[in-house]
Amino acid sequence: MKVQYLLAAVILSALMACNSSKIVTGEVNYIDSQEPGTIQVSAAGYGATKKAAIENAERNAFYNLLFKGIPGSQYNLPMVPDGDKAQAKHKRYFTELLDEAGYKRFMMHSEPNSAFRPQVRSGENVQNYLKIDVTSLRRDLESHQIIRKFGY
Amino acid sequence: MNNTFSFCLSALLLFSGKLFAQESTPTPVKNIQPSIMVIPFVKENQDMRTILESDINLRVAVSKVKEGFDNRGFNTIDFRARVKQLNNDKAMELENRTSLKQEIIELSGADIYIETEATINRSSGGNSVTVIVTAYDAFSGFSLSNKVKTSPKFYSENYEKLTEKACEGLVEEFLNTLQSKFDEIVQNGRIATMSITFAEGSTVDMDAEVGDSGEILSDQIEQWLEKNAYKGYFHTQGVTATKMLVDELRVPFKDDNGNNYRISKFASEFRQFLKGLGLESTRDIQGNKLFITIN
Structure with a gap:
């Protein structure tokens, strides 16, 4: 019985670990954008x-x-207006970009600015500093026809 | 042998099918882009060109806005070049400078003009520059995007640098808002305006009962617009016996064949409608501004 419980717990935590990368929250705070076309x-x-x-x-x-x-x-x-529609229409692109870490192509810097706290259940486990190349990201979205180029 | 033959035949058919398919694929029609001109903000009785040429900060702000468009791969009409190109000397003689601004906008052919203003703020705690940018639809006068940003305060007299600081982020945000308006236009149709007037000596007016229905002309026009404006969207600014002004009229972005919709097509359909009521008319088109004169 004990083994079964242990096995269930292991599977559950493994599933949670897999799913955790897809947790979306609004906890993204603007720091700066000193260099044109970038955001921190x-x-x-x-x-x-x-x-x-x-x-x-x-x-x-x-x-x-x-x-x-x-x-x-x-x-x-938002860079992509009508996000739900765009995500449904360009599923492959967004899967590659967000779920398969394709976003790393547009990441200029990524560094944790807090210690990793695995024991925290209610709050976040890490705070991460990021610098993103928005101009390249926009061009990529434009070239894949996810968003239109500037204009009509 | 038979298998090889079948394979070759299938491959050939597949290839030719692909070829035909390619031939039948319609070439996407490129959207006609709005022409945009960045102009300096002027107060009444001020001359735009003189102001721009005498104010370095304003020139920096105008250049920064233009640079933003360039970075997005979009060309703008150069205000100074266009003013020089126009018979400006004659225009400069006009006493009313506000009408000069209107004249430059109209003669430039710009669909959208962007007013840019840079103001120096001096204080004991340091100096700063405030930049204001506003985009207007040249035909309807609708404001499309507005942004204000003030640079951080510095103990510096280098106002050009402060103007650049104020423009940081401002232009990007301004363009993003403008793009969201463009998206809305693509979704809900282009904005046009229509003015309906009567020629001198015309025997009818807006209150005249025309056609078989017995309804007055203005009511019939509004009913027609309800059916023919894109998604039924139009706004009448006012109706008098001699004039009807539709200050917002949405026309489709593309026609049924996927080509760019021309405002002249809308004018033609409207004139046909008037003809059906037994009325002859003439039309003038300036950009997205439509003038109908009923004879």
């Missing part, structure tokens, strides 16, 4: 391991930039 943010990450938590923070930052906008920054409007 701090994002909260959740995960059973440090690597998973950092990846979740990175994904979270890109998700917010693409579909929600980052308040207080020049990118306060």
Whole structure:
């Protein structure tokens, strides 16, 4: 019986670890954008391991930039208008970009700015600093016809 | 042998099918882009060109806005070049400078003009520059995007640098808002305006009962617009016996064949409608501004 419980717990935690990278929260805060075409943010990450938590923070930052906008920054409007429709229409692109870490192509810097706290259940496990090349990201979205080029 | 023959035949058919398929694929029609001109903000009775040429900060702000468009791969009409190109000397003689601004906008052919303003703020705590940019639809006068940003305060007299600081982030945000308006236009149709007036000596007016229905002309026009404006969207600014002004009229972005929709097509359909009521008319088109004169 004990073994069964242990096995269930292991499977459950493994599943949670897999899923944690997909947790989306609005905990992405604008820091600065000194260099034109870039943005620096701090994002909260959740995960059973440090690597998973950092990846979740990175994904979270890109998700917010693409579909929600980052308040207080020049990118306060979402880069992809009508995100649900775009995600359904370009599923392959967004799977590659967000779930298969394709966003790393547009990441200029990523570094945890807090210690990893695996024991925290209610709050985030890590805070991650990120610098994103928004100009390249926009060009990529344009070239894949996810968003239109400037104009009509 | 038979298998090889079948394979070759299938491959040939597949290839030719692909070829035909390629031939039948319609070439996407490129959207006609709006022409945009960045102009300096001027107060009443001020001359735009003189202001721009005498104010380095304003020139920096205008250049920064233009640079933002360039970075997005979008060309703008150069204000100074266009003013020089126009018979400006004659225009400069006009006493009313506000009408000069309107004249430059109209003669430039710009669909959208962007007013840029840079103001120096001096204080004991340091100096700063405030930049204001506003985009207007040249035909309807609708404001499309507005942004204000003030640079951080520095103990510096280098106002050009402060202007650059104020423009940081401002232009990007401004363009993002403008793009969201463009998206909305693509979704809900282009904005046009329509002015309907009567020629001198015309025997009818807006209150005349025309056609078989017995309804007055203005009501019939509004009913027609309800059916023919894109998604039924139009707004009438006012109706008098002699004039009807539709200050917002949405026309489709593309026609049924996927080509760019021309405002002249809308004018033609409207004139046909008037003809059906037994009314002859003439039309003038300026950009997205439509003038109908009923004879």
